[in-house]
Amino acid sequence: MADPLELRVVSADRVVWSGQAENVIAKTVEGDIGILAGHEPVLALLAPGGVEVIQPDGNREIVAVDGGFISVARRRVSIISEYARMAEEITVDRAERALADARQRLDAGEDDEETRKAYRRAEAQLSAANKAR
Amino acid sequence: MPASLRELRARRASATNIKKITRAMELIAASRIIKAQQRAREAAPYQAELTRAVSALATHSNVDHALLTEAENPRRAAMLLITSDRGQAGAYSSNVIREGERLRELLADNNLEVVPYLSGRKAAAFYTFRERPVAGQWSGFSDGPTYADAREIADSLLEAFNTPSEEGGVDEIHIVYTRFESMITQSVEVIRLLPLEVVEEDEPPAPDELLPLYDFEPNAETVLNELLPLYVASRIHFCLLQAAASELAARQRAMKSATDNAEDLIQRLTREANQVRQAGITQEISEIVGGANALADASAESD
Numbered sequence: 001m002a003d004p005l006e007l008r009v010v011s012a013d014r015v016v017w018s019g020q021a022e023n024v025i026a027k028t029v030e031g032d033i034g035i036l037a038g039h040e041p042v043l044a045l046l047a048p049g050g051v052e053v054i055q056p057d058g059n060r061e062i063v064a065v066d067g068g069f070i071s072v073a074r075r076r077v078s079i080i081s082e083y084a085r086m087a088e089e090i091t092v093d094r095a096e097r098a099l100a101d102a103r104q105r106l107d108a109g110e111d112d113e114e115t116r117k118a119y120r121r122a123e124a125q126l127s128a129a130n131k132a133r
Numbered sequence: 134m135p136a137s138l139r140e141l142r143a144r145r146a147s148a149t150n151i152k153k154i155t156r157a158m159e160l161i162a163a164s165r166i167i168k169a170q171q172r173a174r175e176a177a178p179y180q181a182e183l184t185r186a187v188s189a190l191a192t193h194s195n196v197d198h199a200l201l202t203e204a205e206n207p208r209r210a211a212m213l214l215i216t217s218d219r220g221q222a223g224a225y226s227s228n229v230i231r232e233g234e235r236l237r238e239l240l241a242d243n244n245l246e247v248v249p250y251l252s253g254r255k256a257a258a259f260y261t262f263r264e265r266p267v268a269g270q271w272s273g274f275s276d277g278p279t280y281a282d283a284r285e286i287a288d289s290l291l292e293a294f295n296t297p298s299e300e301g302g303v304d305e306i307h308i309v310y311t312r313f314e315s316m317i318t319q320s321v322e323v324i325r326l327l328p329l330e331v332v333e334e335d336e337p338p339a340p341d342e343l344l345p346l347y348d349f350e351p352n353a354e355t356v357l358n359e360l361l362p363l364y365v366a367s368r369i370h371f372c373l374l375q376a377a378a379s380e381l382a383a384r385q386r387a388m389k390s391a392t393d394n395a396e397d398l399i400q401r402l403t404r405e406a407n408q409v410r411q412a413g414i415t416q417e418i419s420e421i422v423g424g425a426n427a428l429a430d431a432s433a434e435s436d
Contacts, residue, residue: 010182012280012370014175030351043186044350045359068363069356071186073347080182082280082363 004056005037007077009063011084017063023054024077026070035072042072048120050087050128051079062087064128066121083121087128095129098122138413141406145399152395158221159388162381165276166316169378173313176280176374180367187364189347190357198354199295200361203328207304210245211268211293212236213286213326213369215310215376216253218275223387225311225319225380226255232321233309240307248293248303252286252373268293276377283370290369291362294327310372311379317386319379326368329361 004020024035028044035042046068053061068081099122105115136144214233216226233256237247251257251270260267269289274282296302306327311319349356 008178008182010179012176012179012283012367013172015178028350029355033350040348041346042348042350043189043356045356067359069186069360071182071189071347078182080179080186080363082284082366 003037003075005035005077006075007053007079009051009079009084009086010081012082016084017053017061017086020056021053021077022056023052024070024079025052025054026079027051028070033070035070035077037075039072041074043069044071045069046079046081048124050124050131052131062128062131064090064125066117066124085125087125087131090125090129092126092129095122095125099126136405136409138406138409141402141409145402145406148395148398148402152392152399155388155391155395159385159392162385162388166378166381166385169277169374169381170313172277173371173374173378176367176370180371183360183364183367187360190349190353190360198357198361200291200327200365201329204298204304207245207298209248209298209303210240210305210307211248211250211290211303212240213250213252213290213306213308214256215308215372216251216256216275217376217380218254218272220255221387222380222384225383225387226253228321229309229311230256230259232323236307236309236323245305250286250290274373276380278370278373278377280366280370283373284366286373287362287366287369290326291365308369308372310376311383313375313378313382316382319382324372326365329364 004022005024007017007019007021007024008015009017022036026033026035026044027047027049029047030044033042033044046065048066049064051063051065051070053063055061063079064085064087065079065081066083068079068084071078071080098118102115102119102122106119212233214229216229220226233249240247248268249260249265250268251260252272253275254272257267257270257272269286271282271286290306293301293303294306298304305325307323308326309321309323312322313319
């Protein structure tokens with residue numbers, strides 16, 4: 001079996017997670033992409049949502065991303081997203097509240113980039129948290 | 134004319150109070166520098182990954198992007214000054230402002246109209262006092278900037294950059310900030326943020342570590358479109374973090390010398406007070422001795 005992938009999940013202010021992974025399943029803007037050892041080098045934009053990481057020991061981790069991109073270069077896989085977070089760090093209540101808040105603001109006609117981003121972020125966190133359970 | 138003993142003692146007491154305050158501020162600044170440095174370190178991987186990706190894009194594809202191309206004849210340039218919100222940091226903010234003035238002259242010599250963007254209350258105060266127009270200002274995070282703060286600044290700078298200069302946009306963006314070199318050295322630096330200069334990795338890749346031939350999803354152009362704004366935001370984040378660490382280091386040094394000065398003052402006032410007290414005692418003794426002598430003389434005469 002090929003060596004496992006070296007995965008690094010990086011958000012703007014810290015390294016969220018790093019370690020070995022056997023399989024990384026991410027949702028790009030074009031559709032889902034699964035990465036195993038020996039994947040060709042790729043640089044793809046991520047869609048907001050959860051990235052699934054299967055570790056060599058079979059454990060599953062979910063990372064919530066709000067966009068950003070994934071880069072694969074030989075065995076090194078990096079997930080770079082401004083507000084990446086581990087699904088287990090997310091409190092469902094808080095994400096739900098953020099989502100409701102953003103939706104309310106959108107409905108109130110505050111249709112700016114900031115609010116839409118907050119909406120997408122909350123949605124991504126929520127879906128990742130649900131996937132993790 | 135020496136001051137009265139009571140006055141000297143009051144002055145010494147107030148110097149002692151000041152010393153306590155400045156000492157506390159020094160210690161606070163010292164403990165927060167470590168945190169600020171740690172934050173800067175934690176943000177480094179993100180910047181490194183982004184730089185890698187942008188270099189890969191720049192080397193493997195021939196896409197032109199608005200953020201990479203120089204305007205043919207630039208007319209307006211934005212200048213972002215990163216200063217502190219509070220004083221008590223020596224010449225920290227004024228150094229940045231002074232460098233900003235120099236840059237302003239330089240740009241004006243090149244027939245560029247300068248559009249100032251300010252971060253930190255000190256720069257805002259300087260510009261408001263001179264009643265100069267300001268295109269954007271932010272404050273409240275100078276000693277602990279978060280990524281969201283950087284993103285906010287980046288968004289409005291990018292918006293200005295993407296607007297043609299005839300419609301109030303800008304053709305160039307410069308940043309004046311303070312780079313944290315060590316606890317003792319921080320230097321003011323000017324960088325040109327946009328148009329981006331050719332991005333190279335800090336270290337040239339080793340021969341056996343050639344950049345892989347990337348496949349871009351959906352295509353190089355879209356990826357670049359998404360990536361460059363992130364890159365710009367992370368550069369700004371970097372500058373803010375450096376500036377925060379520098380501000381705290383400058384504050385620690387300023388407060389240390391304030392504490393030392395207070396110490397000197399206390400010592401001087403103590404000496405002066407002791408002298409005045411001693412002079413008072415000597416005078417009292419000589420008065421008593423004088424009085425006693427006078428009495429003795431008077432009784433000797435009457436005998």
